[in-house]
Amino acid sequence: xxxxxxxxxxxxxxxxxxxxxxxxxxxxxxxxxxxxxxxxxxxxxxxxxxxxxxxxxxxxxxxxxxxxxxxxxxxxxxxxxxxxxxxxxxxxxxxxxxxxxxxxxxxxxxxxxxxxxxxxxxxxxxxxxxxxxxxxxxxxxxxxxxxxxxxxxxxxxxxxxxxxxxxxxxxxx
Numbered sequence: 412x413x414x415x416x417x418x419x420x421x422x423x424x425x426x427x428x429x430x431x432x433x434x435x436x437x438x439x440x441x442x443x444x445x446x447x448x449x450x451x452x453x454x455x456x457x458x459x460x461x462x463x464x465x466x467x468x469x470x471x472x473x474x475x476x477x478x479x480x481x482x483x484x485x486x487x488x489x490x491x492x493x494x495x496x497x498x499x500x501x502x503x504x505x506x507x508x509x510x511x512x513x514x515x516x517x518x519x520x521x522x523x524x525x526x527x528x529x530x531x532x533x534x535x536x537x538x539x540x541x542x543x544x545x546x547x548x549x550x551x552x553x554x555x556x557x558x559x560x561x562x563x564x565x566x567x568x569x570x571x572x573x574x575x576x577x578x579x580x581x582x583x584x
Contacts, residue, residue: 417533418571422514428471430520434557453561461486463574470500
């Protein structure tokens with residue numbers, strides 16, 4: 412089955428933060444906390460997917476209040492921070508939502524995402540992902556991390572399932 416065909420069967424989406432939902436170049440505040448740059452276009456698409464009932468999760472090694480606030484506001488169901496072993500969090504998510512591996516799209520960009528990406532049915536990465544991640548991805552977005560790669564993938568999933576701009580709900584927050 413090719414990438415476009417697989418999109419029809421996606422029931423949940425999981426994302427890394429740094430390098431996927433945010434740019435890979437992260438300035439630091441004087442106290443050492445990262446100041447992430449994210450795309451509002453990614454945000455709209457994610458919020459729309461949430462409204463359509465698609466469970467969303469973040470699995471990240473990072474941990475800041477900003478991640479929690481921003482992504483809860485967009486409708487993320489699960490936010491796993493300080494995930495030293497990401498596969499454990501992915502298994503937790505799968506059990507909680509009764510998901511089979513082939514029903515999950517995972518978008519990652521670097522080596523810590525590798526094992527999770529090997530566990531799911533459909534994989535994607537930003538244009539600036541590590542070569543090892545590109546090698547195992549079903550889809551490589553033309554957009555870089557934090558610059559619309561998530562919108563690219565989420566929009567494709569929703570279009571494949573007839574959920575993009577399918578009703579008045581699409582035209583508001």
